[in-house]
Amino acid sequence: MEFKTRHTWKNTIKKFSVTPVKYFLPESLEDIVQIIKEAEDKGLRARAIGSGHSFSDIALSDGYLVDMCRLNEVCTLNKEVLKGGCHLDNLIEIQSGISIHKLNRDLDDRNLAILNMGGVDNQTISGAIATGTHGTGIDLPGISGMVKSMVMVVRGGKTLRIEPTDGITDPTQYNHETIELVQDDDKFYSALVSLGCLGIIYSYILEVEDMYWLEEQRTCHLWEEIKPQIADKTLFKGTRGVQVQINPYKLPKKQDRTCMVMKHILVEKPKKRTIGQATRNLLSGYLANIPIAYYFTLFNVVFRPRSIPKLLETALNGQHDKSFINRAHKVLYQGVEFIKLRAYDCEFAFDLAENKHLDAVESLFKLVAQMKDEGRLYQSAPLGLRFVKRSNAYMTMEYGRDVMYMDTPFMTRTKGSDLILDHFQDLLLSFGGIPHWGKINNRLIGRPELVRQMYPKFKAWQKVFLEFNAKGTFSNQFSDRLLFDQVELPSSIKRPEITT
Structure with a gap:
């Protein structure tokens, strides 16, 4: 089994990095067993890593890092x-x-x-x-x-x-x-x-x-048209999935916000497709993946931030696509990876039954406008809304509830983006939002009781954590800060109230 002792690992956006004691590249189940036994014998921690797509420090460990990239095959199912x-x-x-x-x-x-x-x-x-x-x-x-x-x-x-x-x-x-x-x-x-x-x-x-086929339709609307359709769920009728991207800025002529609605509709495999149906919109399917488009946008974000509201408007309108028909994964894959691997965000899930999700969106609009007017700080990408069915997984953000996810992406060199994300997190937490584990979630640091409030089955999860991780081998700085190993929280920790 190959391992390295002088290897620095970074996540995709290079925001977090670590140089572990050993960096392993296992090729079998037996290799993993050996790594864990060795780590425990030496009193070190071991952490599995994948592509580094998470924007938080959830994968970091200064003990052993276990890169799973060579374990990438389909097995023979017994x-x-x-x-x-x-x-x-x-x-x-x-x-x-x-x-x-x-x-x-x-x-x-x-x-x-x-x-x-x-x-x-x-x-x-x-x-x-x-x-x-x-x-x-x-x-x-x-x-x-x-x-x-x-x-x-x-x-x-x-x-x-x-x-x-x-x-x-x-x-x-x-x-x-x-x-x-x-x-x-x-x-x-x-x-x-x-x-x-x-x-x-x-x-x-x-x-x-x-194998199933999907038709993707992208259309542009005003926010005031789409908002009531989200509220009464008519936006989802006849669809397999809906995503909404919103320009958080009102443009003077419209006095409203433009949003692009992407719908996935289940269809039969077509006998033939037109060129337009077989290919995605040029902007979203090709131009957004080439470096020159990214660097042009980045130049404007860094040196001409006042142009951002108009840039977002142009980007959303440019994604209009009447029909794209293909096999499932071809449609579900949204592309623009060149940009997405140079951006980061926080993302929050909102219980649809509590009816606070749209109020949270509207409040975020006000905060975005306030930061633009008072601090010349700009949101450099459209906001995203997605909708997910409830889950039984204890530590997933949609445990026991159908949710709307709100995504707040930034290009990595956006002025003041870390400060803006802190304000976004504070606001969205106040509306009962639950932060995504793989995105920026630093407002949970020092507030472990928030996790216990957000996840009704946390104690059951923690019991398994303490059993499977009895020596702390799989813990790291992230889990330490959230006090996952503490059955009773120290009395010095103030139990927060989540209010709107």
């Missing part, structure tokens, strides 16, 4: 130990270091498709699942909703196959010599979105879909 009645043709076992891009290609070869995904596909599947990555679709779960079983290596190098209590594996048929079968709801729904704190995941069994 169907003989699965219960009768399982949709065997739609189950696939994959190693956890596989990228979503490679997974989509492998599924394509099998005439299968992913259920949902975020806008880009460079993430590893394990990193996406462990941090609660989602797509959009009010009737669709996040990526973790596909998982039926997982193999995880925990304290002492113990290897477990973890499933719900009524899991897909038949215990009477299962007889693996080194992997113990654990069918327990608390352990499974804790391990799903584990934040890397419970162990290192070797593989997943996913339930995927038969």
Whole structure:
């Protein structure tokens, strides 16, 4: 097994970096077991990493870093130990270091498709699942909703196959010599979105879909037209997924905000497509991926910030696309990775049943205008709204509730972006928003009781955390700051009230 002792790892936007004691590149389950045993023997921490797509420091460890990139294959699924009645043709076992891009290609070869995904596909599947990555679709779960079983290596190098209590594996048929079968709801729904704190995941069994086709429609509207359609949910009728991007600035002529609405509609595979239907809008499909477009925008953001409201208006109107029809993953992939890998954000989930989500959006508009007028600080990208079905995973932001996610991206060199994101987080927390684990969430630091308020099943998750991570091997600075290992919080911590 290859490892390096003088290797500095950085996340994609190079905001966080670390030089660990050892940087491992395992190629087998046995390698992972060996790494964990060695780390425990030396009193060091071990942390699995993927593509580094998370914008927070959730992946960092100065002990051992375990890069999963070489564990990226589709495994042979042992169907003989699965219960009768399982949709065997739609189950696939994959190693956890596989990228979503490679997974989509492998599924394509099998005439299968992913259920949902975020806008880009460079993430590893394990990193996406462990941090609660989602797509959009009010009737669709996040990526973790596909998982039926997982193999995880925990304290002492113990290897477990973890499933719900009524899991897909038949215990009477299962007889693996080194992997113990654990069918327990608390352990499974804790391990799903584990934040890397419970162990290192070797593989997943996913339930995927038969290949399906989607039509994507992008249209521009005024915010005052779309807002009531979100409120009464008519915007979602007849669609598989909806995403809304909004210019947070009012332009003088319109006296309103432009928003681009992207709808995904399930369609039959067409016998033939026009050139326009077979290709995406030129701006969103090609120009946004070339460096010159990015650097032109960056120049204006840095040196001509007053032009930002108009730039955002132009960008949204330029994405208009009457129809793009393709296989599922081709449509779900939104592209513009060159820009997205040079941007970062905070993102908050809002319980749709509480009806505070639109008030939070409107309040953010006011804050954006105030910062522009008083501090000459500008939001340098459109705001994004996506909608996700409730989940059973204990530490996902949509646990037990259908949610709207609000995304607040910035290009990395935007003046004052860190300060703006701090203000955004304070505001969105006050409306009951729950921050995304993989995005900027520094306002949770020093406020661990917030996490306990946001996640009703935190104590159940923590119990599994303390069992699987008994020696603190999988903890890091991120989990330390949130006091995940503290059953009772110190009395010096003030218990915050979340108010609107």
